[in-house]
Amino acid sequence: MxxxxxxxxxxxxxxxxxxxxxxxxxxxxxxxxxxxxxxxxxxxxxxxxxxxxxxxxxxxxxxxxxxxxxxxxxxxxxxxxxxxxxxxxxxxxxxxxxxxxxxxxxxxxxxxxxxxxxxxxxxxxxxxxxxxxxxxxxxxxxxxxxxxxxxxxxxxxxxxxxxxxxxxxxxxxxxxxxxxxxxxxxxxxxxxxxxxxxxxxxxxxxxxxxxxxxxxxxxxxxxxxxxxxxxxxFFDLVMSNVGVCTPQDVALSVLTTVIGHQPEKGWVIVDAGWMAMSRDRGTQRQKIDYGYGAVCDVAGNVIDGLIVSGANQEHGIVSRRDGTADTGLVERFPIGARLRILPNHACATGAQYPSYVAVTPAGDAAPWPRFQGW
Amino acid sequence: MxxxxxxxxxxxxxxxxxxxxxxxxxxxxxxxxxxxxxxxxxxxxxxxxxxxxxxxxxxxxxxxxxxxxxxxxxxxxxxxxxxxxxxxxxxxxxxxxxxxxxxxxxxxxxxxxxxxxxxxxxxxxxxxxxxxxxxxxxxxxxxxxxxxxxxxxxxxxxxxxxxxxxxxxxxxxxxxxxxxxxxxxxxxxxxxxxxxxxxxxxxxxxxxxxxxxxxxxxxxxxxxxxxxxxxxxFFDLVMSNVGVCTPQDVALSVLTTVIGHQPEKGWVIVDAGWMAMSRDRGTQRQKIDYGYGAVCDVAGNVIDGLIVSGANQEHGIVSRRDGTADTGLVERFPIGARLRILPNHACATGAQYPSYVAVTPAGDAAPWPRFQGW
Structure with a gap:
């Protein structure tokens, strides 16, 4: 893409x-x-x-x-x-x-x-x-x-x-x-x-x-x-925790690129920070806390156990949800690799963007604008 | 205004x-x-x-x-x-x-x-x-x-x-x-x-x-x-808790209007929900948790003890920070009354708006656009 x-x-x-x-x-x-x-x-x-x-x-x-x-x-x-x-x-x-x-x-x-x-x-x-x-x-x-x-x-x-x-x-x-x-x-x-x-x-x-x-x-x-x-x-991870959908139903995701690593910590740094995900931490008090989102491969398949565990404005930290350091992540996701992140709360994540990118099953992509403000 | x-x-x-x-x-x-x-x-x-x-x-x-x-x-x-x-x-x-x-x-x-x-x-x-x-x-x-x-x-x-x-x-x-x-x-x-x-x-x-x-x-x-x-x-409430400013230094605030009440609970419902404040709960783990923001009068003076204790997308709940029900809030802040809310995190709150409104000491207001996206 x-x-x-x-x-x-x-x-x-x-x-x-x-x-x-x-x-x-x-x-x-x-x-x-x-x-x-x-x-x-x-x-x-x-x-x-x-x-x-x-x-x-x-x-x-x-x-x-x-x-x-x-x-x-x-x-x-x-x-x-x-x-x-x-x-x-x-x-x-x-x-x-x-x-x-x-x-x-x-x-x-x-x-x-x-x-x-x-x-x-x-x-x-x-x-x-x-x-x-x-x-x-x-x-x-x-x-x-x-x-x-x-x-x-x-x-x-x-x-x-x-x-x-x-x-x-x-x-x-x-x-x-x-x-x-x-x-x-x-x-x-x-x-x-x-x-x-x-x-x-x-x-x-x-x-x-x-x-x-x-x-x-x-x-x-x-x-x-x-x-x-x-x-x-769209559904989202909060709804998945509520039990009315699964992560594989979630239709909104954030496409992100790997921009760095902290190899010893098992951290992959991506360009989806809280500005891209929103500050919504709605899963924090639910049965599965996904941090700032659940990590998928670029096709949208959930990668079990990987979440955005921390976020600054334009930096997301991808690591294992169980807190262990997977030092193999660096080779698996090199700089420039792409991932998709499922959001905690689709309403809040969508609001961070002036436009969505709608993707068809054939892989065609089109901008779908959204508006902001009151 | x-x-x-x-x-x-x-x-x-x-x-x-x-x-x-x-x-x-x-x-x-x-x-x-x-x-x-x-x-x-x-x-x-x-x-x-x-x-x-x-x-x-x-x-x-x-x-x-x-x-x-x-x-x-x-x-x-x-x-x-x-x-x-x-x-x-x-x-x-x-x-x-x-x-x-x-x-x-x-x-x-x-x-x-x-x-x-x-x-x-x-x-x-x-x-x-x-x-x-x-x-x-x-x-x-x-x-x-x-x-x-x-x-x-x-x-x-x-x-x-x-x-x-x-x-x-x-x-x-x-x-x-x-x-x-x-x-x-x-x-x-x-x-x-x-x-x-x-x-x-x-x-x-x-x-x-x-x-x-x-x-x-x-x-x-x-x-x-x-x-x-x-x-x-701008400073914000997180910075106030860190100790590098006071709430009265915070230059960014959200102007809001009272739209309802739950009198028995001491709740004032305002039109500043999380879309207006952002989902940032940065003060949650700090020494003073301000919920979704600290409530001020329309001139920007902090009203001691009042916060936005809860938020839906376009609803904020103003109540006492100590959790007690102040049933006098209904008369004090009737429907149509205006308040200002200091944000937890100015970067996140500003990002919710296509434009700021800049206010001079004389009370003149001008739109200052901001941009969104990447």
């Missing part, structure tokens, strides 16, 4: 497999998939998800909403509670014809959305965030405030599309039993919140749940209308 | 103070300062360093070399051992008139540099990397290979500019005594390496050392010609 290093490679075959797996699983459960494009921030990746059957996209920033809308994605869910001073950008998107859905989890934010909608003379579509596992934001499914928020939105002329939750604590689990239990909790609490709203006359047709682990673990999605998942498109 | 959040603010007054402090310190010790612009990747920041007296720049990638050369910086040291397949880009830079210096720490790389120089009909200026603290790359100062590398370069027609080391293990220290000892070790070992080369007829006029902590700690730089340092321009 004639690609300058470090480079973020997308294995198109693996990516297609990951997309098909999630799409088929959710279709079998009778729900729509609304992929979270924060993982890739890349139009080509989102198009592959759309082509496979995804319905709409989820975004984490208004910049993603703007960029994907400009690329032809019109059904956009902005799944972070909106700050009042971001509403002008939301107005601009809706005015251009974007079917944008906003998120709130407080009366204060609901009031701001309603006021801005009235001032701009448009109807915002809004979902209410539910806290289904205590890990972050969202209103409790049984809280009085849920109904207060719904009433403020409905009375103020907004369209209450429904409720949304994200069981992000699934990243901390690693058994099928625990994942299935959390998936059911995520479903049940979100459905319950929707039923409470409906009981007081707030239609709330949509029940949107999801995280990659709970989406995969779910066996029953009764009452749910759509699932959101992001990292499944 | 009418700035969209999250934003990476540069406090120009603090930055100017940090630049002056390092420049004055090194001038008093009789050495040149060659700032490492990998920290900012920003032409405006490097110009401020140059204006204050810096001599040349240090870069960590060829993209930095190309971008800064295009902006008028002609004296460029690429301080990562070059991969042979990157030499064509180095040739292109030298051919355009860039006074580029390359780095090697092996005979193999030296041979590749020599071969490429001959093939391209130009003279590369090269330094040899010395390992002064065992933390990464570089040849041992007493190793026979040091002389072999020098001979290969000299015989092959390259200009051996001298030796270079980086005592990066200084980041793990936190007492003036330990830092001074490491600074002296860095100096002494690098000077020794230069003397060995000179003794066999390889001129090696330059002795280049440095890391921000050892640069600040150094009391005597006899034999050294230049010091490289990067993060001092």
């Amino acid at each position: 004639d690609i300058e290093t470090p480079a973020a490679l997308i294995d198109e075959r693996r990516m297609a497999g990951n997309i098909a797996r999630m799409q088929d699983h959710l279709a079998a459960l009778g729900v729509r998939l609304r992929p979270h494009v924060k993982t890739s921030k890349c139009v080509e990746v989102a198009r592959a998800q759309q082509k496979a059957g995804a319905a709409g996209i989820t975004v984490s920033t208004l910049k993603e909403a703007e960029q994907f809308f400009a690329a032809g994605f019109s059904d956009v869910l902005y799944a972070v509670c909106i700050a009042p001073d971001k509403l002008d950008r939301a107005v601009a998107l809706v005015a251009k014809g974007c079917a944008l859905t906003l998120l709130v989890d407080s009366v204060t934010a609901a009031q701001a959305v309603v006021a801005k909608g009235k001032a701009a003379g448009l109807t915002f579509a809004v979902m209410i965030e539910i806290d289904s596992d205590g890990h972050r934001s969202g209103v409790q499914p049984g809280a009085p405030e849920l109904l207060d928020i719904g009433r403020v939105l409905q009375a103020g002329g907004a369209t209450v599309k429904g409720v949304l939750t994200h069981a992000g604590s699934s990243y901390d689990l690693d058994t099928p039993q625990a994942l299935q239990a959390l998936a059911e909790q995520e479903r049940a609490l979100c459905v319950r919140a929707a039923e409470r709203l409906r009981a007081v006359g707030i239609a709330s047709p949509e029940v949107s749940i999801g995280s990659t682990p709970t989406a995969i673990a779910a066996q029953n999605l009764e009452g749910v209308t759509e699932v959101r998942a992001g990292v499944y498109v | 009418d700035i969209e959040t999250p934003a990476a603010l540069i406090d120009e007054r603090r930055m100017a103070g940090n630049i002056a402090r390092m420049q004055d310190h090194l001038a008093a010790l009789g050495v040149r300062l060659r700032p490492h612009v990998k920290t900012s990747k920003c032409v405006e920041v490097a110009r401020a360093q140059q204006k204050a007296g810096a001599a040349g720049i240090t870069v960590s990638t060829l993209k930095e070399a190309e971008q800064f050369f295009a902006a008028g910086f002609s004296d460029v040291l690429y301080a990562v051992c070059i991969a042979p397949d990157k030499l064509d880009r180095a040739v292109a830079l030298v051919a355009k008139g860039c006074a580029l210096t390359l780095l090697v720490d092996s005979v193999t790389a030296a041979q590749a540099v020599v071969a490429k120089g001959k093939a391209a009909g130009l003279t590369f200026a090269v330094m040899i990397e010395i390992d002064s603290d065992g933390h990464r790359s570089g040849v041992q100062p007493g190793a026979p290979e040091l002389l072999d590398i020098g001979r290969v370069l000299q015989a092959g027609g390259a200009t051996v500019k001298g030796v270079l080391t980086h005592a990066g293990s200084s980041y793990d220290l936190d007492t003036p005594q330990a830092l001074q000892a490491l600074a002296e070790q860095e100096r002494a070992l690098c000077v020794r390496a230069a003397e060995r080369l000179r003794a066999v007829g390889i001129a090696s006029p330059e002795v280049s050392i440095g890391s921000t902590p050892t640069a600040i700690a150094a009391q005597n730089l006899e034999g050294v010609t230049e010091v490289r340092a990067g993060v001092y321009v």
